[in-house]
Amino acid sequence: MSGHGDPIRMTARKSAALSGVAEVPGDKSISHRALILGALSVGTTKITGLLEGQDVLDTAKAMAAFGAGVTREGAGAWTVEGVGVGGFAEPAEVIDCGNSGTGVRLIMGAMATSPITATFTGDASLRKRPMGRVTDPLALFGARAYGRAGGRLPMTVVGAAEPVPVTYATPMASAQVKSAVLLAGLNAPGQTVVIEKTATRDHTERMLRGFGAEVSVEATPEGNRITLTGQPELRGQTVAVPRDPSSAAFPVCAALIVPGSDILVPGVSQNPTRNGLFLTLREMGADISFENEREEGGEPVADLRVRFSELTGIEVPAARAASQIDEYPVLAAVAACARGTTVMRGVHELRVKESDRIDAMARGLEACGVTVEEDDDTLIVHGLGPDGVPGGATVATHIDHRIAMSFLVLGLAARAPISVDDGSPIATSFPVFEPLMRGLGAGIVREG
Numbered sequence: 001m002s003g004h005g006d007p008i009r010m011t012a013r014k015s016a017a018l019s020g021v022a023e024v025p026g027d028k029s030i031s032h033r034a035l036i037l038g039a040l041s042v043g044t045t046k047i048t049g050l051l052e053g054q055d056v057l058d059t060a061k062a063m064a065a066f067g068a069g070v071t072r073e074g075a076g077a078w079t080v081e082g083v084g085v086g087g088f089a090e091p092a093e094v095i096d097c098g099n100s101g102t103g104v105r106l107i108m109g110a111m112a113t114s115p116i117t118a119t120f121t122g123d124a125s126l127r128k129r130p131m132g133r134v135t136d137p138l139a140l141f142g143a144r145a146y147g148r149a150g151g152r153l154p155m156t157v158v159g160a161a162e163p164v165p166v167t168y169a170t171p172m173a174s175a176q177v178k179s180a181v182l183l184a185g186l187n188a189p190g191q192t193v194v195i196e197k198t199a200t201r202d203h204t205e206r207m208l209r210g211f212g213a214e215v216s217v218e219a220t221p222e223g224n225r226i227t228l229t230g231q232p233e234l235r236g237q238t239v240a241v242p243r244d245p246s247s248a249a250f251p252v253c254a255a256l257i258v259p260g261s262d263i264l265v266p267g268v269s270q271n272p273t274r275n276g277l278f279l280t281l282r283e284m285g286a287d288i289s290f291e292n293e294r295e296e297g298g299e300p301v302a303d304l305r306v307r308f309s310e311l312t313g314i315e316v317p318a319a320r321a322a323s324q325i326d327e328y329p330v331l332a333a334v335a336a337c338a339r340g341t342t343v344m345r346g347v348h349e350l351r352v353k354e355s356d357r358i359d360a361m362a363r364g365l366e367a368c369g370v371t372v373e374e375d376d377d378t379l380i381v382h383g384l385g386p387d388g389v390p391g392g393a394t395v396a397t398h399i400d401h402r403i404a405m406s407f408l409v410l411g412l413a414a415r416a417p418i419s420v421d422d423g424s425p426i427a428t429s430f431p432v433f434e435p436l437m438r439g440l441g442a443g444i445v446r447e448g
């Protein structure tokens with residue numbers, strides 16, 4: 001949906017201890033991929049636990065527009081009748097990916113090596129985000145892209161009629177770029193290779209293998225070298241989507257900063273390409289125990305028992321950035337409640353998310369009475385300790401779900417309430433955020 005609806009003003013007030021079980025919904029990254037790989041397979045893919053957030057619903061609609069049969073059978077239960085690699089039909093309508101960078105970039109990759117043309121758009125946030133990072137490598141396969149200045153949406157991609165395989169070293173740590181190249185490589189003859197200096201989330205590689213593609217990963221001095229053999233026959237699968245660790249971050253962080261809290265967050269991914277935040281929080285002194293470690297939906301998971309903790313600021317290494325890239329906003333909120341300074345380095349990529357997240361967090365924290373320093377690639381938060389954050393501000397969320405949720409979490413621990421000007425984007429990734437947080441005892445309300 002490119003139409004961004006009426007803003008929803010929301011407020012969080014200082015909370016009594018949080019308690020209970022926080023069952024967060026399905027992983028957003030895996031949900032997008034389940035739909036796309038299902039569409040590129042022969043036969044039926046049955047998905048359970050699909051995240052029914054707007055980002056993923058927009059991808060489901062897009063897969064139907066490219067010719068797949070996409071049906072909702074029940075809550076989180078979907079089936080996809082695939083068209084096979086190279087089987088995408090030309091969509092008769094503009095593909096609207098709403099707020100989703102993952103959706104648009106992966107779908108561009110998936111269609112770029114078929115002889116079809118598609119036009120993509122999104123909401124006001126997505127239309128500001130750079131697409132050249134994906135269309136540059138797609139051009140090497142023979143695809144062409146025509147967008148607005150700076151490689152912005154709306155953009156038309158003309159797929160390659162005779163695609164050639166590509167070897168591409170990603171210039172930035174981005175699972176979306178890596179995934180777009182691998183998905184394009186599916187319909188190119190021969191081997192497509194992606195080299196990534198820093199490992200990013202590896203769901204595409206894992207799931208491609210699960211759907212029957214040949215994918216190998218080799219550690220080299222230049223980083224991981226991922227090789228895909230083109231033109232496989234992908235076969236429909238059963239996919240049980242595990243819970244989203246990026247959503248789990250919000251109740252986990254809320255429990256850490258609200259005194260007396262003690263909660264359980266089951267089934268949180270321990271995939272090393274996704275678990276950076278939990279390592280960082282432990283280094284800050286967080287009381288988090290990892291119980292019942294097991295595998296769910298092909299991902300290593302654990303139940304997290306989280307208790308309120310007196311936290312200390314740390315230096316978060318740049319090397320960890322990719323494994324917690326979406327968690328920096330809520331980490332910055334937690335850092336405000338820690339004693340001492342938290343230095344987050346290597347975070348430049350945050351500037352090209354749904355908003356410029358370094359700027360959005362810095363301005364919002366300042367409005368709440370927290371001292372912040374930033375440069376292009378660094379965010380530094382001077383913590384005020386538990387019960388030290390004044391709050392009492394309304395923060396601009398810039399159509400960014402993670403900024404909205406981060407400040408609502410901070411409002412649970414601040415001295416005076418914190419409001420966000422628009423909480424509606426929360427529905428893109430975590431549609432049950434409000435009832436889930438209220439179920440733990442958090443005072444989060446809609447205004448007006």
Ligand SMILES: O=C(O)C1=C[C@@H](OP(=O)(O)O)[C@@H](O)[C@H](O)C1
Pocket residue numbers: 028029030101102173174175176177179201325326349
């Ligand atoms: O591949 C994915 O599913 C994602 C990759 C990350 O983006 P980048 O590839 O831009 O780092 C992340 O921020 C996004 O929420 C989901």
Ligand SMILES: C=C(OP(=O)(O)O)C(=O)O
Pocket residue numbers: 099100101102103326353354402429
């Ligand atoms: C960056 C995010 O998503 P996307 O890039 O898919 O819009 C996110 O969910 O934090």
